[in-house]
Amino acid sequence: MSDELRGRRVAILATDGVEQVEYEQPRQAVEDAGAQVTLLSIHTGEIQAMNADIDKGDTFRVDQLVSEVSPDDFDALILPGGTVNPDGLRADADAVGFVRDFVNSGKPVGSICHGPWTLVEADVVRGRTLTSFPSIRTDIRNAGGHVVDQEVVRDDGLVTSRNPDDLPAFGAALVEEFAAGRARART
Template sequence: MRIAFLTAPEGVEQVELTDPWKALADNGHEPVLVSTKPGHIRAFHHLDKADTFPVDAIVSQVQAESFDGLVLPGGVANPDFLRMDERAVEFVRAFFTQGRPVAAICHAPWTLVEADVVRGRTLTSWPSLRTDIRNAGGTWVDEQVRIDRGQNLLITSRRPDDLKAFDEAILTEFSGAGHNR
């Protein structure tokens, strides 16, 4: 499966990008780094600058139908930058419109809120997003991983400490019957 990882040019939490990326790549999937600008993105370890990663595609030049799924890594700044970019928001919204699976961790559901796709869904996130999710019509739960099988598969997780469970969920659900249910 070809899986888009959408990030802003800077601010993504590195481990929330690299762990799911490695899990998917090691299991035969093709991760693709999509960003709002060409070149490289700058990852962070919480608030400290970390590594850079080459951008494979620019969100304004790709379509959701070119991918089998979407992963939204967190970091505090990353989803805040993405939600201010209409092309990024529309790209996310298209996965829901087309019934394609989406996975989001930590602060990444902010982008889902902006895309207006959480109404009627149950998800988890970093705890500070619970009011935003509720105000957008979603139900927030404090769980390591939450799988919601609404109009499309939505996998959410709370924080970097939950990455093992998040990775297992995306591998199971993106690889098999989970996204076809």
Template sequence: MSKRLNNKKIAFLATDGFEQVELTKPWDAIQAAGATVELVSLKRGQIQGVHHDEKGEMFDVDKTVDTVSASDYDGLVLPGGVFNPDALRVNETAVDFVRDFFKQHKPVAAVCHGPWLLVEADVVQGRRVTSWPSVRTDLINAGAQWVDEECVCDEGLVTSRNPDDLPAFCEKAVEEFAEGKHSQQTA
């Protein structure tokens, strides 16, 4: 695979209860494209992945969200899972971290329930997005235009609905991270 992301550093923000495949597939694709990837979380040590409602593997955390800044990275990935974004969205530091990517015009990719964090960060007003169906109303209420499509990209914001969409999601995320900053990507 092409090394289009050489010299790029991409953060994955997750905590216990993330949908494992929604972290591992993008992680592998982005790393294969040449990027350095780091798992950022609320706590040190390890976090628990899930396969829908069953426990998955444990993953080593590289950095805690209180020790990093959006300026440390070229892009951000927000995996889904029900518990993961729900826990992250009540953490002010995590929400600020997400919002700062938009303030700095950097690409962000969120899949499934991951867009809940975008709602909390107040960055979806006027944007075209998709998500897991149960997140639809929250996105619409936050001012987004929700569509039922495999993968949606709006000025550096990449969203997808579920694990079945991961091939298109990964391809588009790599493309957006390669492009870099988007002047229209704002908070």
């Protein structure tokens, strides 16, 4: 265990349908670096994870509702994928507003696979370079983002990856970016 993120508060925003490995592995990476992690969601209780959007995985206890927190409460944010998870988040005004405010605050954000759908809905990809799962790349382009096909893409505090195969590199990039701290505040 290292201490690059000791004292840092990291939020993970997810709901039912989150891809289990895309929740667990980034969480483990930042916890191993000393971060305190809080699972935020759009409902209380537990969220149901999935494996490859086909099989039910584990459930995870929600720590707080996204509607009850502010970006000021956290130092960094992770948006895991799964097809259903970001689709549910982007339909929730509190989740979208939180993500918009978080990105615009200049704090670092990591998102993998279908996770950038929530960034698209929050209108924070315009002029940014990122990657994602292939099926949502047109949505990113239509929202003004520039898409590249790379394992990890970093753009001023925004870290993105394509799919679960990229998780080791994604986790390492999250720790580095979250340790570096603030990006430029966006307007």
